[in-house]
Amino acid sequence: MKNNNQINIPEAREAMDKFKMQAANEVGVNLSNGYNGNLTSREAGSVGGQMVKKMVEAYEQGLQ
16 A cells, blocks of 8 residues: 655645644744754654644534
């Protein structure tokens, strides 16, 4: 099975990048545009966790 997690629509990529930068800022992680291989697992996990938290909150708001 091929894993294709790339975003093919430029506008969607820009929105996801903006969302990721906003989440990183909220948890105090300094991201740069492009490669961020210098992040620790904890920092990367904090950004991903914040993104999921915000998506769940948005979904819950949509249910009300």
